[in-house]
Amino acid sequence: MSVKIIDLKANVMDDNNILAENTRKRLKAEKTFLLNLMSAPGSGKTTTLSALIPLLKDKFRIGVMEADIDSDVDAVRIKEAGAESIQLHTGGMCHLDADMTTQGLDSFDSASFDLVILENVGNLVCPAEFDTGASKNAMILSVPEGDDKPLKYPLMFQVADVVVINKTDFAPYFDFDIEKAKKNIHMRHPDIEIIPICAKTGEGVDKLAAWIEKEIIEWKK
Amino acid sequence: MHEMSYIIRLADLAAKTAKEQEAKRVKKIVVEVGKMTGIEPYYMQKYYKTAIRGTILDGSEIELIPVEVTAKCACGKEYTPTAAYDYLCPDCGGGSCKITGGRDVILKEVAIEV
Numbered sequence: 001m002s003v004k005i006i007d008l009k010a011n012v013m014d015d016n017n018i019l020a021e022n023t024r025k026r027l028k029a030e031k032t033f034l035l036n037l038m039s040a041p042g043s044g045k046t047t048t049l050s051a052l053i054p055l056l057k058d059k060f061r062i063g064v065m066e067a068d069i070d071s072d073v074d075a076v077r078i079k080e081a082g083a084e085s086i087q088l089h090t091g092g093m094c095h096l097d098a099d100m101t102t103q104g105l106d107s108f109d110s111a112s113f114d115l116v117i118l119e120n121v122g123n124l125v126c127p128a129e130f131d132t133g134a135s136k137n138a139m140i141l142s143v144p145e146g147d148d149k150p151l152k153y154p155l156m157f158q159v160a161d162v163v164v165i166n167k168t169d170f171a172p173y174f175d176f177d178i179e180k181a182k183k184n185i186h187m188r189h190p191d192i193e194i195i196p197i198c199a200k201t202g203e204g205v206d207k208l209a210a211w212i213e214k215e216i217i218e219w220k221k
Numbered sequence: 222m223h224e225m226s227y228i229i230r231l232a233d234l235a236a237k238t239a240k241e242q243e244a245k246r247v248k249k250i251v252v253e254v255g256k257m258t259g260i261e262p263y264y265m266q267k268y269y270k271t272a273i274r275g276t277i278l279d280g281s282e283i284e285l286i287p288v289e290v291t292a293k294c295a296c297g298k299e300y301t302p303t304a305a306y307d308y309l310c311p312d313c314g315g316g317s318c319k320i321t322g323g324r325d326v327i328l329k330e331v332a333i334e335v
Binding site: 012 | 223231248259320326333
């Protein structure tokens with residue numbers, strides 16, 4: 001018996017990256033803008049969407065894919081805000097990949113929406129590594145997490161196309177310096193747009209809505 | 222925990238190669254792991270043993286080769302980001318860089334018995 005060494009040099013993420021690229025092409029053809037929303041658990045993804053959907057729902061047909069390990073509490077809240085919603089159960093997985101995202105898109109007729117928001121699993125590490133096929137990536141940093149988050153999770157801030165700073169009403173109670181946070185974010189991703197909001201009171205959510213609207217129009221061109 | 226995602230992809234790819242080559246068994250797979258993938262080698266080793274049970278890869282080893290992160294700054298400097306410079310460019314202090322290496326997991330080779 002002889003030992004043979006097969007030289008492969010195969011990138012194991014190739015399948016994911018190819019599928020993600022195909023999904024983006026399909027969404028472009030369908031004129032459906034897919035926003036991948038990422039953040040740590042408890043930063044206010046669902047609350048942000050609940051405040052955002054009423055500002056966009058008269059202009060755009062909106063669908064939300066809620067990824068959670070195993071529950072449907074978020075999907076129920078999204079329906080109450082006025083958007084179509086489906087729940088993706090990741091069954092313990094800490095992130096979504098292009099395959100799971102595409103299955104989600106297939107299961108609720110993505111072409112019938114102008115905007116689909118993918119609420120990724122609450123996690124700042126793994127979701128940053130897997131291209132989902134989204135048109136753009138948004139991430140939420142909430143005030144209680146600290147203004148040094150961009151230094152601890154650099155990749156998340158590099159793959160994001162916009163950073164939302166949520167829970168600004170908490171800033172006086174936490175040692176959170178918004179200028180320092182902006183500086184730290186720009187250190188990781190120069191020139192990235194930063195939108196401070198308070199999802200609970202609705203402050204600043206109009207600016208996030210305007211950013212999304214601009215991106216949808218661009219995507220549909 | 223994302224190690225399992227990588228392991229499943231690696232094992233599928235290696236098993237496919239082994240079958241194509243009509244291998245009797247697989248001795249070892251060699252994997253290059255970028256340092257910016259957030260992968261813990263300890264868990265890769267641990268999950269690999271579980272993932273390959275009952276497959277053509279059963280009994281094989283996994284060798285992990287760490288790959289440094291490399292970046293190319295807007296100023297043209299190529300460097301490895303380090304904490305000593307806050308991961309910024311050591312020449313110009315800028316943060317406008319493209320990551321050029323260290324984010325991939327590559328199945329470099331598969332050693333098989335034929």
